[in-house]
Amino acid sequence: MSFHLARFILQFGISSRTASINSSSGYYHLLFNPNKRKFTATAIPTAQKSSKEELLVVVGGGAAGVYGAIRAKTLAPNLDVLVVEKGNPLSKVKISGGGRCNVTNGHCSDIKILAEQYPRGHREFKGSFFDMHGPADTMSWFTDHGVALKIEEDGRVFPTSNSSSSVIDCLLSEAKHRGVSLQNRKVVSSASVEAGGKFLLKLEKRTVSFVENVKADYLLIASGSSQQGHSLAAQLGHSIVDPVPSLFTFKIADSGLAELSGVTFPKVEVKLKLENILRNTPHLTQVGPMLVTHWGLSGPVILRLSAWGARDLFSSGYKGTLIVDFVPDLHIEDMKSILNRHKHKYAKQKALNSWPLGFSLTKRFWKYIVDREGLIGDALWASISNNSIVSIAHLLKHCAFEITGKGQYKDEFVTAGGVPLSEISLNTMESKKCARLFFAGEVLNVDGVTGGFNFQNAWSGGYIAGTSIGELAAEATLEEGIL
Known part of the structure; x- marks a missing residue:
């Protein structure tokens, strides 16, 4: 099958706050905030297709996976992005907060205080993790994309609609707008790395006997606490801390x-x-x-x-x-x-x-x-x-x-366990054991206390992973364009 989507060319000019680039195929506009290292890019699609097709496969259509996919596609519109979800996308978002979706926590602006809300991760998160994308950034993102939010007395942040559908609709709409492909009722059952560095993935349909092989340039595992993600991580050289219930x-x-x-x-x-x-x-x-x-x-x-x-x-x-x-x-x-x-x-x-x-x-x-x-x-x-x-x-x-x-705890389920944080680079979410392999969310040995902190881990990890992948893909496109 083919995941060829509309191709875009994105060029970075980070020496000034705003850069405009003219080309024979269109006009491109890039905004850069040097304080937050965040890019917002809009581009006129070009009919010209790159000869080098690159694909990102995201395992898991939850908060971390969808958020990361959107971020990667935003920075690298030329990148094909496929999200594979074994069930319904964003199912945990739907039931969280009693169906209201506790998006994040608005009372932890201090990173050290925020990090202390994570029994697994409180030491590591005192670094740059939340500085790159914290609760305020999450709230800004959803507000900018049309989801009005409110902070309750205890710090929990909910959509003013009091419905998780507002968050789900926003994410799925943005993913569709960016050109992210989402396939559910499928599982990535195995993963290996070819000699050339590409990932060879086996996708299986859950309801029928159907198997397909997909080659990916980037792999983001954001499968939550499921055994699927842990198995893939182990196949690619990672150790796993046995998961146990939390919360x-x-x-x-x-x-x-x-x-x-x-x-x-x-x-x-x-x-x-x-x-x-x-x-x-x-x-x-x-x-x-x-x-x-x-x-x-x-x-x-x-x-x-x-x-x-x-x-x-x-x-x-x-x-x-x-x-x-x-x-x-x-x-x-x-x-x-x-x-x-x-x-x-x-x-x-x-x-x-x-x-x-x-x-x-x-x-x-x-x-x-x-x-x-x-x-x-x-x-x-x-x-x-x-x-x-x-x-x-x-x-x-x-x-x-x-x-x-x-x-x-109601219908929500959080575990302690997964891929050790020592085996990834938190400033990129890339594996230290396998190049172009990334992780985000609860597949890692991270869990937060109640109050929106588990979702914040998902948004932060997904954003950082998506940024890293998007920048790599955009750089590859730029280099190919120069050659």
Whole structure:
């Protein structure tokens, strides 16, 4: 089959901010921003076709793959770009954020703070990765392409339409406009490198017995956490860190807690204790909102903790102890004093119906604490002993829950594992083991906490890979034109 699309010639003039080039076949205009190293190019198509056909194959039609394909095609309109997707394109974008698509996070302008949102990748991402294409760049890109965005109080960025279709339609429309070819229901089942440096790829149709061989000049693997991408990477010389689940809820065997399903806590501190982890790991302590579910505990703070503890939880069989501080802004001695003052002020009231408002607890949860402490339901505050006061304070500061397993986080699935970051160059996303092989997104051993950070990794990686490929392809075209 042929992937011959309209051919363009793109020439770079980066010494000045704006360069115009006249040629016998048309007029070309190039914009250059020296601060961001970003190019925006528009060109009048020429009827003349290059004798050197170059092809980029992108494995994976998700956020990273489509974004990277668009970027490469924008910089090198002469390059044929084929995206191969085994399912429906941008399927994860569709379900993310409850169908709203959490595009990125708008509260992390500092690269070091942003990098800390990645349990795998926090050290490497403190370099130039997000400086080349960060959250602000992502928001600008979508806004410039017609998707109005909003930043919510917690920093999550969504389209103002509250529909992931706005993001999907934008990406697919831009891909079509640029001339990116998208084929779904196919898988790239094998990859090898020929003597001349081209990639020999085997494409198979998922529904019928159909195989075709394709030769590509560039290969971008952006297949997410699927085994397909890991297999191709291994075939091309890469090692793979075995993937394990990340971003999940905790199952808790506590009938009393199950009765609190739906209760939320704006701010708690949680610590994860595992038998196989004896050292004190700072990242296994997190602070944030928590939600009680009918199976256990969820919410941003639990999801962040599950991400940082993903590998340790996997090796422990998802068994451990969770220590929750329900009043993290108060010292335990202050809490004892507050409880004692409350006891004397409301001595004739039932302990079950009266509690310090400064603790910001719901009646349902206060009943849980009273029951767990073993107090009789109609006991008056006057009868509460000093020992019980100390015990209640300690329970609110160090409430232990036994983790019996992991749940799921809605329909979203994130893994820790993949191609090690040490095996690629983050400033180009090119493999250190195989020339013209690039990676982007979750196929790498990178995962972020909840809040738009996993998509930002996809946009950044896809953009950098697409830029690298596009510049190489444009340079090849320019050199051929000179010769």
